[in-house]
Amino acid sequence: xxxxxxxxxxxxxxxxxxxxxxxxxxxxxxxxxxxxxxxxxxxxxxxxxxxxxxxxxxxxxxxxxxxxxxxxxxxxxxxxxxxxxxxxxxxxxxxxxxxxxxxxxxxxxxxxxxxxxxxxxxxxxxxxxxxxxxxxxxxxxxxxxxxxxxxxxxxxxxxxxxx
Numbered sequence: 001x002x003x004x005x006x007x008x009x010x011x012x013x014x015x016x017x018x019x020x021x022x023x024x025x026x027x028x029x030x031x032x033x034x035x036x037x038x039x040x041x042x043x044x045x046x047x048x049x050x051x052x053x054x055x056x057x058x059x060x061x062x063x064x065x066x067x068x069x070x071x072x073x074x075x076x077x078x079x080x081x082x083x084x085x086x087x088x089x090x091x092x093x094x095x096x097x098x099x100x101x102x103x104x105x106x107x108x109x110x111x112x113x114x115x116x117x118x119x120x121x122x123x124x125x126x127x128x129x130x131x132x133x134x135x136x137x138x139x140x141x142x143x144x145x146x147x148x149x150x151x152x153x154x155x156x157x158x159x160x161x162x163x
Contacts (some may be wrong), residue, residue: 123160
């Protein structure tokens with residue numbers, strides 16, 4: 001299909017796997033992984049609370065200086081605290097009051113984001129947010145908007161009632 005030979009494709013895969021293995025962080029055993037998981041769990045909980053309160057200052061403290069925020073399938077991609085801050089306080093102001101329901105995506109903390117309905121009668125699905133980490137800070141947030149397809153796969157409800 002791509003005009004490559006089987007040997008060429010296998011060679012490319014082997015190099016790619018070696019590159020990924022070289023870049024994978026090395027843990028000092030099960031205790032280190034457990035500690036990392038605990039820190040990430042706390043960071044994820046703090047992120048969910050700050051996002052739900054739309055506490056942009058707290059979010060800035062949780063984000064790595066060169067964190068990214070992307071919104072597939074749109075071509076919207078931000079890098080760095082100033083760009084993310086501008087997005088959250090500008091076009092994304094409608095996320096204020098959202099509720100986040102925790103889940104896991106590919107081993108990473110994730111959240112079903114529900115935005116308040118305009119009529120105040122509960123919350124509607126808005127995005128599946130997947131959070132990535134580096135150096136005990138959040139390094140990336142990807143907000144997938146295909147909630148009709150994704151929420152059932154993650155056993156997330158199709159709406160939330162008011163509390």
